[in-house]
Amino acid sequence: MKPIYHDFDEAVKEVKDGATIMVGGFGLVGIPENLILALQRSGVKDLTVISNNCGVDDWGLGLLLKNKQIKKMIGSYVGENKEFERQVLSGELEVELTPQGTLAEKIRAGGAGIPAFFTPAGVGTPVAEGKEIRSFNGKEYVLEEALTADFSFVRAAKADHAGNLVYNKTARNFNPMIAAAGKVTIAEVEELVETGQIDPDRIHSPGIYVQGLIQGDQEKRIERITTRQG
Template identity: 65%
Template sequence: MNKLVSSMREAIRDIHDGATLIVGGFGLCGIPEHLIAVLKEQGTRELTVVSNNCGVDDWGLGLLLANKQIKKMISSYVGENKTFEKQFLSGELEVELVPQGTLAERIRAGGAGIPGFYTATGVGTLVAEGKEHQTFDGRTYILERGIVGDFALVKAWKADTMGNLVFRKTSRNFNPLAATAGKVTIVEAEEIVEAGGLNPDEIHLPGIYVQRVVHGGAYEKRIERRTVTAKEAGSR
């Protein structure tokens, strides 16, 4: 089955107001930057977005945030985005902070058809408020729910026309999980080959989880926060 679509605009055509999106990436590494940019142009609003973080003010999911297209963020880290802070403090943006490992497992569980699981992470903190508590072998755990999105937006290094995917390095943190948990998974790939063009032993995610693949073209390799040593700073 050929899952290749002709353009970014065609790939996201049916993302509707109020949809829940699961978006891959870690910091600014491995984010589906072209799909995000086209979604900004489309103007879809009232979105609930599940992602490790919300980009920066002028890149990644920060573009949707600045355009006030996001109603709620479910994230584990939000410290690089002043727009995020402003909208949260003003009450414009609803935020659900989730420990990073718990967020990854909630997405994985959603993709695996698991409605919930127990974890000790967050017990005794604000994270545990309002959640079911159970004791196993003398230790307290809280119930966390799996997450399923209406759509998943994913960045792959390589894809074939059947949707089999290969990810590169750190982009494997959340992209494969996100791809499994979307009812409709949309992938932008740096390189697309014909079916059979990928070594089966190197495929990180099978195409059964993917509905659409689009070529991403050129990418801008940004760094979320650039840090240098005092020596390097002095030499500038």
């Protein structure tokens, strides 16, 4: 049995100023909406946030950005966030942009206990500046260090009381690897069932990676709605 929270503010209360957090999602797909809102309400600041991107101006991690709660952002995509652009250009926000595949592997490695790895992505670009370069079979690779976090916040479609998680289609994205890489992982889930009700072959994140659960409804906003003219 994993701890089950009934209040989102309670679920994030251990996050302190200066913490490093990972947040699942890609754009607005698969983000833990209610946990992000609770972080905004908490007023916690000077956060280092590791996530694929920083939401949009008025939703997702963009809310924490707008509220000046993020000190450093580690991600792969700036997206359509004007406040993100403004804070970067004004020097208010430190940003570490990483190729998306490299970011995914840095997080996966962190969850697997692998301290670093070599990758060809970024060789010969500013991404490789100050990092070790090594040649394997005549090709150059850059050394990238793994990423972990004090807290990971993810969203799943379903969980059981043992913390086993199932994600829905593309909402899986970065969530499984982020769930594994946090010292404390809290999962916001749409449906909570009894242990044993999820087919073991369908489990995406084993409960060993999850320290807390909370059930909630999500708005599931669409980042950009495009319609065809009739």
